[in-house]
Amino acid sequence: MSSSTARAINDAGDIVGDSTFGGGLSNATLWRNGAVIVLPGIGGEARAINNAGQIAGIYAVTEAGSNGPTVVAYQAARWDNYVLSTLGGPNSQAYDINDAGVVVGEMFSSEGYIRPVRWDGTVATDLGTLAGEFAAAFGINNAGQIVGTGLKASIFDPASTFEQRAFLWDGPSIIDLTSLLDSETLTAGWVLESANDINDQGWIVGSAYNTLTDARRGFVLAPVPEPETWAMLLAGLGLIGAIARRRVTVV
Incomplete structure (x- = not known):
């Protein structure tokens, strides 16, 4: 070797x-x-x-x-x-x-776009995208919740800047996690670019980007006991913010 x-x-x-x-x-x-x-x-x-x-x-x-x-x-x-x-x-x-043997990843579509997919056995299911043609699924927990990253706009949009956004798929559609951030965190310039894994408690880890300072940090997004809220910890910042859970189901 x-x-x-x-x-x-x-x-x-x-x-x-x-x-x-x-x-x-x-x-x-x-x-x-x-x-x-x-x-x-x-x-x-x-x-x-x-x-x-x-x-x-x-x-x-x-x-x-x-x-x-x-x-x-x-x-x-x-x-x-x-x-x-x-x-x-x-x-x-x-x-x-x-642990159920469900696999997640990415697959080229017939049009040549990268799509996030889950395989249950050999059956592939396209999870959809965040308005753009390219996305990938990186992590899945035992509840079947899936996280990943995707373009937030179409590559055919003249105004597109190819920005990436972290997503959560909890069925039947994917949710842009940045869209759930509180106003204070958004005003500070933070967006969630990629969600890389999710555990069985619903904790999500990934990378965040600050559009004002050009800084990048790891983040942890965790369910909290209060109804309809999550808490976000941007690793290295010591910043905790509340975000509305809205349509997201968290185990």
């Missing part, structure tokens, strides 16, 4: 990631009880593992070349008991998996 990266761990201590041998393409890899297990799939990356041992990630679609295999596309994948299955899509990536 010439290099390796660990990306996720489950409650049993199983670790997944990728490794390379001799400078070739990466291999999705599982570290379990001291053993290194190379999973099927050339050019693979294992990105998430649930408590049932199911793994989600990507593998490379390759073509033979004069200097070895050439990657022509990546496909979302799931490994069950070390067996690889594709989740569909000519170009797709999986980022997370919950």
Whole structure:
């Protein structure tokens, strides 16, 4: 093994990631009880593992070349008991998996746009976008709540500035988390660019951007006991603000 990266761990201590041998393409890899297990799939990356041992990630679609295999596309994948299955899509990536085996990620549409999707088995469901054509789902909890990022406006809009916004999908549509911030936080210039993960208590983590100072910070968005409110902590700022929950259901 010439290099390796660990990306996720489950409650049993199983670790997944990728490794390379001799400078070739990466291999999705599982570290379990001291053993290194190379999973099927050339050019693979294992990105998430649930408590049932199911793994989600990507593998490379390759073509033979004069200097070895050439990657022509990546496909979302799931490994069950070390067996690889594709989740569909000519170009797709999986980022997370919950304990029910539901996988989330992104997939190119027939028009060539990147769409946020959830796979229940091999059935892909488009989650919709925040008015733009590009979005991706990065995290899912055991309640089925999904978080990610997307463009807030269409790329065909002449006024579009390609701004990203964090979203929460709680069915049946996605919600721009920035739209729920209180006026004080918005006036201070903060927007939530990307939601990267959500736990079973409904806590969301991601990255925030200040349009006035050009600063970037991590954020934690957490449910609080009071009805119809959340609290936001912008890590590194010590700033706590209340935001209206509105249509969002929080477990």
